[in-house]
Amino acid sequence: MKVAIIFLDYLRHEHTKEALKSISMAGYPFDLFTIQEKGIARAINKGLDLTRNYDAIVTCGNDIR
Numbered sequence: 001m002k003v004a005i006i007f008l009d010y011l012r013h014e015h016t017k018e019a020l021k022s023i024s025m026a027g028y029p030f031d032l033f034t035i036q037e038k039g040i041a042r043a044i045n046k047g048l049d050l051t052r053n054y055d056a057i058v059t060c061g062n063d064i065r
Contacts (some may be wrong), residue, residue: 003030004054006047010036018060024032030058 005023009016023032033050037043044059051057 001055004051
């Protein structure tokens, strides 16, 4: 199974390192797509466009307040 993680990372870069560390402990192989796009819906849509050939897609938000 091909797994993709869409990582939304627009403004709060002070948390990026910690978030990526947590993601790396998933215990399953995955491809990471970091999206630096303003607007949650727009960023997710951009990530979905990049991951069309994957069986499973996970979104992680670093910028949600």
